[in-house]
Amino acid sequence: MRAWVRMPSGKRLDLLNPTPFDWDDADLALGLARTYRWGGHSAWPLPLSVAQHSIAVMLLRRAASSAPLPAVCELRELLHDAEEGLLGFDAVSPIKPFLGDGFRALTRRLEQAVFLRYRLPAWTAAEHALHKRADRLAAASEAVHVAGWSVQEVRSTLKIRSEVLERDPLAEVYDCRPWEPWPPLLAAERFLAELERLQRRIDEEEGP
Template sequence: MADRAWVRLPSGRRLDLLAPTPFDWTDADLATGLARTFRWGGHSAWPEPLSVAQHSLSVLALRRTRTRHRLAPAQELRELLHDADEGLINFDCISPLKPFLGPGFAELQARLSGVIATRYRLPSWTPEEKRAHKVVDIAVAAAEAVHVVGWTATEVRETLGIRAAVMARDPLAVRYGDAPWRPWAPDAAAQRFLEELTALQARIG
């Protein structure tokens, strides 16, 4: 039997993880994958784990409020899809583990990120944009560590090495009417992510 490096997606399409193309998944496949891929190793102080889909929407929402100039739709789409490769492989690796997975895993991530950028016509990051994104991404991570997983603010600084202040306000709670920082069920996360993805693509045209 030939080695199989492809996975069957909910749409029925096949994604070859070692030789992906921009046409191997639907938007709904991506939304479902991100909604079923969990941050923090799947650990949570809530009954549900936190999905990468919800995290991605949080980063986009916070980035919108922390920019001097309104982001263009393509820039917002790039924020929404910053972890999209994780939804295709259904794995969000915690940072301390990545060095043990070696360069092969990094190459796999880069390959998937490349076809995602091509599929959605994402602009390249400028150094300033990348820095602004990382500030927001880290701020969301610090808040998740405390409000979702159960770390203390001191542990976030001393153990995780994150210096960002821990936000109290959930950037998504008002919009969706949920309890602040409560992880969403996968179906809700997929639907909300897909709605945002579809709306941004419509704005881009």
């Protein structure tokens, strides 16, 4: 049975046995820009892409750090949901328990391929805790400002205890309307620019 999907570049991604060579950076950027959070539901005309969310988490993690983050750490934040872009699916929390071990194994293999391709170090427990703090902060804020949940519902229904930000971390960087989801092509362009910038920084930091 066919287990591969064709990427926009023409490459074939084998979902059951992925390799780090099965996609290019533009494929990933476009996949994340066309994969939506909150089940695609939005209080805005457009849904929020995983690409836009990923940039926001990277900026929040950077802002929370007491020292400049190494480029590889910022890249790991940017790519923390990369497997969703390759798969084209971001499962909302209520259905995750029903997807089973097979789906979890599939996403784990995709994540491993991403870490290999971009030479990302494995999370330490402390680093992952800091990442989850930024991810939950983004989620709580998106729930209110993008998906239309109330702060009370974020606490009682979504069970997210993080602060709900008023200021959008993306607005200061991109001079965009706070909390407004970007069109897919713009999200892909901005994600790809960040991905390429960080890869150049890593090459510079590692030297010849």
